[in-house]
Amino acid sequence: MLKCYLFFCLFSLMSLVGLTQDYAEIRITEKLEQQQLTEVLQLLGEKYNLKFAYDNSTLSDQEINLSLTNEKLNNALTKILEGTGLEFTVLQSTIIIKAKASGEIESMSPTRFNFPLNGLIIDKQTGESLPNSIIKIEGVLYGTVSNTDGYFTLLNVPSDTCTIVFSYLGYKTLRLKLDPFSETQNLQIELISAPEMLNEVMILDQAFRTVKSGNEPGQVALNPTQLSSLPSLGELDLLKTLQLLPGISGTNESSAGLFVRGGTPDQNLILFDGFTIYYLDHFFGIFSAFNANAVKDLQLYKTAFPAKYGERVSSVVDITGKSGNMNKPSFGMGLNLLSANFTLEVPIKNKVSFLLAARRSYTDVVQSPLYNSLFDNISGENEKVELPIGGSRRFINKEIDPNFYYFDINGKITYKPSEKDILSFSYYQGRDKLKTNYNVGEILDPDISFGFDYSENDASEWGTEGFSLRWGRQWNKKFYSNINLGKSEYISEFERNRNLRVYLDEESQITNTTFTEENDVKDFMLRWDNEWNFHPNSKLEFGLLFNENDILYKVTSTDFELANLSDKGKQKSIYFQNTSRLFKKLSLSLGLRINDFSLTEQYYFQPRGSLTYNIGKNISLKAGAGKYYQFINRVISESLFSSSRDFWVLTDGENFPVISGNHFLAGFAYETSDFLFDIEAYWKSTDGLLENLRLTEPFFEIPGPTEAFFTGDGVARGIDFFLQKKTGKHTGWIGYSLARVDHNFPQLNNGNDFPALHDQRHELKIVNMYGIKKWDFSLTWVYGSGRPYTSPSAIYDLNLLGGAQKPFLYVGVKNNTRLPDYHRLDFSATYNYNIGKVGKGQVGLALINLYDRDNIKFRQIQGISLGDNSPDGQRLIVADVKLLGFTPNVFLNFKF
Structure with a gap:
């Protein structure tokens, strides 16, 4: 048992050790024709075992047309980024792509004050709406949350030069910089989910959290797609994952029922797309009854839940099912x-x-x-x-x-x-x-x-x-x-x-x-x-x-x-x-x-x-x-x-x-x-x-x-x-x-x-x-x-x-x-x-x-x-x- 504890401690400290790689000896030979810069970075990452990091919003959309023959990595990257307004630097084993420094700071005077901003937040890949997304004004403590169908209204935006921050659990945070010409009504905000990002690329401005404290006291949000790597007996088990949170019993492995802060499973209100689920177990409690592949969002209220919910005295688990891909078929x-x-x-x-x-x-x-x-x-x-x-x-x-x-x-x-x-x-x-x-x-x-x-x-x-x-x-x-x-x-x-x-x-x-x-x-x-x-x-x-x-x-x-x-x-x-x-x-x-x-x-x-x-x-x-x-x-x-x-x-x-x-x-x-x-x-x-x-x-x-x-x-x-x-x-x-x-x-x-x-x-x-x-x-x-x-x-x-x-x-x-x-x-x-x-x-x-x-x-x-x-x-x-x-x-x- 002692060896297992030591292994556990060593694993917990792995994040403190940075990986190093000597990129000086790498030579690049590629013929790039009409390829997007993101595609080029993916190609280099896969073929030459490189790790890139960048903020997706800074990348140029122009096509890359270039032939490289036995070029050193530094020279190859310089040629690839030429004319894009981007530059690179190497930090340990990661190649960081960023915008070139500029001496000019663009400034515009605001023309609109204290106006409303509204729209719909969706998944860029599937077109599904994203409920319970958080919308805030950068530098301001308050904000709002999208409703069940992903709609939001942010009232009283101070000016039309503010930066609006959109975030959803398991998705890349989006910052929208307003200007006097920006549209503020019926916006469609597209967020990128973590599974759709390139495996070889680390996004600098990421917010791919798996668990998040909600806006209400005692509230917790869970992202199903980001928890698939947790140990389980079968597929990802959402309720078993909830048992890993404080205030919910995690030693009750023979039941998917939730003992939340002194309550019993029957005292929890479990909603799936609005209707009540009375029994949560498969196989006598070894597994829970919810298929994570059909779940889009999960909100847990551990204590003092709001007046919207009733008929139970302990807690609430409100689950929203996936709507399905609106853009293309998937299997x-x-x-x-x-x-x-x-x-x-x-x-x-x-x-x-x-x-x-x-x-x-x-x-x-x-x-x-x-x-x-x-x-x-x-x-x-x-x-x-x-x-x-x-x-x-x-x-x-x-x-x-x-x-x-x-x-x-x-x-x-x-x-x-x-x-x-x-x-x-x-x-x-x-x-x-x-x-x-x-x-x-x-x-x-x-x-x-x-x-x-x-x-x-x-x-x-x-x-x-x-x-x-x-x-x-x-x-x-x-x-x-x-x-x-x-x-x-x-x-x-x-x-x-x-x-x-x-x-x-x-x-x-x-x-x-x-x-x-x-x-x-x-x-x-x-x-x-x-x-x-x-x-x-x-x-x-x-x-x-x-x-x-x-x-x-x-x-x-x-x-x-x-x-x-x-x-x-x-x-x-x-x-x-x-x-x-x-x-x-x-x-x-x-x-x-x-x-x-x-x-x-x-x-x-x-x-x-x-x-x-x-x-x-x-x-x-x-x-x-x-x-x-x-x-x-x-x-x-x-x-x-x-x-x-x-x-x-x-x-x-x-x-x-x-x-x-x-x-x-x-x-x-x-x-x-x-x-x-x-x-x-x-x-x-x-x-x-x-x-x-x-x-x-x-x-x-x-x-x-x-x-x-x-x-x-x-x-x-x-x-x-x-x-x-x-x-x-x-x-x-x-x-x-x-x-x-x-x-x-x-x-x-x-x-x-x-x-x-x-x-x-x-x-x-x-x-x-x-x-x-x-x-x-x-x-x-x-x-x-x-x-x-x-x-x-x-x-x-x-x-x-x-x-x-x-x-x-x-x-x-x-x-x-x-x-x-x-x-x-x-x-x-x-x-x-x-x-x-x-x-x-x-x-x-x-x-x-x-x-x-x-x-x-x-x-x-x-x-x-x-x-x-x-x-x-x-x-x-x-x-x-x-x-x-x-x-x-x-x-x-x-x-x-």
């Missing part, structure tokens, strides 16, 4: 040891774009060593189990025959009938299907042919299907509207058939039982969102939402119905949020959301607010607060004998209380062009928590829900630290969280507080990304202190009628013990290459848990020793269900 494919994927983008007459992205595992056809490792991690390996019972030794041969696969599909059609309108239809479906056959045989006495055969056949299916139909319109430079109609449905179906045959010689007795569990969540929504820039220093957002949920939860065992919960609830909401800039340095946002819920027949008022104060150019203070309500609840059913099961129910204010939360946030940020240091402290209270406990269920009984529902509340508080290096060959971040989550249920633990199951006091994450020529290397390390669990305090023998005895577990203090600390080191190497002039490709290797750490998922009671011949008396047989050990994966991607 991509990918393959790894578990699954394959493809993406198709087709434009139609520059007004319509079509995108289709799909993934499917082939684990039901080919079971690779990686799949076997993952499945064994979930279900337990095929093994011979020895259980000491009553002092004797019995041998049970257990075989598991799994059949499993998952798939998801994204489709989107976007139509732009005019410069002001965008219509889109987005569809998503994700499914997991698993069938397992368990066969157990035991010979109790071979001399008399006495024994039993036991088998279980399990079938599970779960997933989400949804769609949205949206119309966005920029009515004028100040007013924008967005109408969204959406529907989604989550299903979870489980069926277990058990067959037991007890035989003695030629006679046998057969018993068959069936256990089924079904959970169905339907969600219908209609929302209307508006943005009105009614004043140069103020923006008003307001809207309406109608939402209907229909939920069914049903459990049966053979001929008995154990549970049947069915309900339908309607919700109407209205919200207002005003954001104003005061005294140039202070930005204040105040909002109110009002909900009317049919099952409780009550109104719920939710005030929200946040502020940001810029002390100087690089330093800002921030704070936020808000009230939140949630009307749907995922109940965790905890058991000592298996992993926790869960199901969704609709709150009714009586049996299932409405969940409410209060958020408070304060922070500090220091940001330069190269680094960001951010600290946020938070306090969150949550009322109406619900648990369904089966801690004392008898061993070997069929696990099913009971009436043991308990309600309580919780408090989460903590502080998150985030240090990010944004530019250069070596980028990445360090995140640390100090947190505490306590719950209180009056009927549990004698009414005393106890740590929540997801309470984790310390968590440290270090992310390194290093790019050199066509290679991208990544190294991540995650550490978390142990999580709590409930360990039984004692075992008693209950005397039954007839003199028989039955062991009984006594559970004392809830979550009274903690698992060992968690830590894991992951590594990946990616090689990027060009496929002629028409495509790009990637091939790579990922190594998960590099030093093979035995991290524990949960502790499971497998049996009770009666201890007839044991000096220790009765004792528990406890198994540590472990997470992934050392796991390698390879992948191949290409796109045309």
Whole structure:
């Protein structure tokens, strides 16, 4: 392990070592005819292994016509740049191209003052609009953000000689220098994405960051395309990447669900193109349900989110799907040891774009060593189990025959009938299907042919299907509207058939039982969102939402119905949020959301607010607060004998209380062009928590829900630290969280507080990304202190009628013990290459848990020793269900 830590430290310091190359001996022989200067630099970079750096805006567009024969590099570059107004210099191993110094400084007197500037921001390569782009006036602290469709309005531009700065996460920053003749209305701003830049060229003025703090306190933006080099078991996993940020649990590797600042996954609002996603996992949480190839933008609100969002009490993940290439058709494919994927983008007459992205595992056809490792991690390996019972030794041969696969599909059609309108239809479906056959045989006495055969056949299916139909319109430079109609449905179906045959010689007795569990969540929504820039220093957002949920939860065992919960609830909401800039340095946002819920027949008022104060150019203070309500609840059913099961129910204010939360946030940020240091402290209270406990269920009984529902509340508080290096060959971040989550249920633990199951006091994450020529290397390390669990305090023998005895577990203090600390080191190497002039490709290797750490998922009671011949008396047989050990994966991607 020590060697792995040393390797990790050395990798983190690689950026401090500059590469050197002796260019003096290089000779150039080329015949250049009618070639653009950028093409010439690309040719030289590839053929002669040169590295160039330049600001794209300074390059001349003129053609180069030149013949070079055995020219020294310096002479060749001088001839190439002659007449272009450019010159070069060599810094270490990089050739820097820049504009020649001039003694004249062009100056023009402004003619327009305090005027508006508006337009649309798009991707230059694909023509896709870029939501949440940042637009600022250079030298001024304030600015604005583009809306969902990429439109922006920057009011009160001081003069027509200002420089306007346009930036979007993962794209090259564009600086637009205005002059008295510049157009200021209906601009079309084209930004260049990092993947479209030449692999051999480093842009001096780059802003290709992968993660960025948003404009609101607690907000984070993520760029999917720039994270593909991070270690993963398959394709880029967006939600797993979010788990590398402070404030979000990164040790929960067996679930794609997000534990955000003390909240649980069901308390997060997950939106994809406007409709709600209720389940985020593929393969029991090994992967998330989102295909990164279909995602354009992701905004995360960790705490104190604005009034635009409701119906959850912890956080918001707002995902915008790709619209598809508007300029030319494109096609991509990918393959790894578990699954394959493809993406198709087709434009139609520059007004319509079509995108289709799909993934499917082939684990039901080919079971690779990686799949076997993952499945064994979930279900337990095929093994011979020895259980000491009553002092004797019995041998049970257990075989598991799994059949499993998952798939998801994204489709989107976007139509732009005019410069002001965008219509889109987005569809998503994700499914997991698993069938397992368990066969157990035991010979109790071979001399008399006495024994039993036991088998279980399990079938599970779960997933989400949804769609949205949206119309966005920029009515004028100040007013924008967005109408969204959406529907989604989550299903979870489980069926277990058990067959037991007890035989003695030629006679046998057969018993068959069936256990089924079904959970169905339907969600219908209609929302209307508006943005009105009614004043140069103020923006008003307001809207309406109608939402209907229909939920069914049903459990049966053979001929008995154990549970049947069915309900339908309607919700109407209205919200207002005003954001104003005061005294140039202070930005204040105040909002109110009002909900009317049919099952409780009550109104719920939710005030929200946040502020940001810029002390100087690089330093800002921030704070936020808000009230939140949630009307749907995922109940965790905890058991000592298996992993926790869960199901969704609709709150009714009586049996299932409405969940409410209060958020408070304060922070500090220091940001330069190269680094960001951010600290946020938070306090969150949550009322109406619900648990369904089966801690004392008898061993070997069929696990099913009971009436043991308990309600309580919780408090989460903590502080998150985030240090990010944004530019250069070596980028990445360090995140640390100090947190505490306590719950209180009056009927549990004698009414005393106890740590929540997801309470984790310390968590440290270090992310390194290093790019050199066509290679991208990544190294991540995650550490978390142990999580709590409930360990039984004692075992008693209950005397039954007839003199028989039955062991009984006594559970004392809830979550009274903690698992060992968690830590894991992951590594990946990616090689990027060009496929002629028409495509790009990637091939790579990922190594998960590099030093093979035995991290524990949960502790499971497998049996009770009666201890007839044991000096220790009765004792528990406890198994540590472990997470992934050392796991390698390879992948191949290409796109045309």
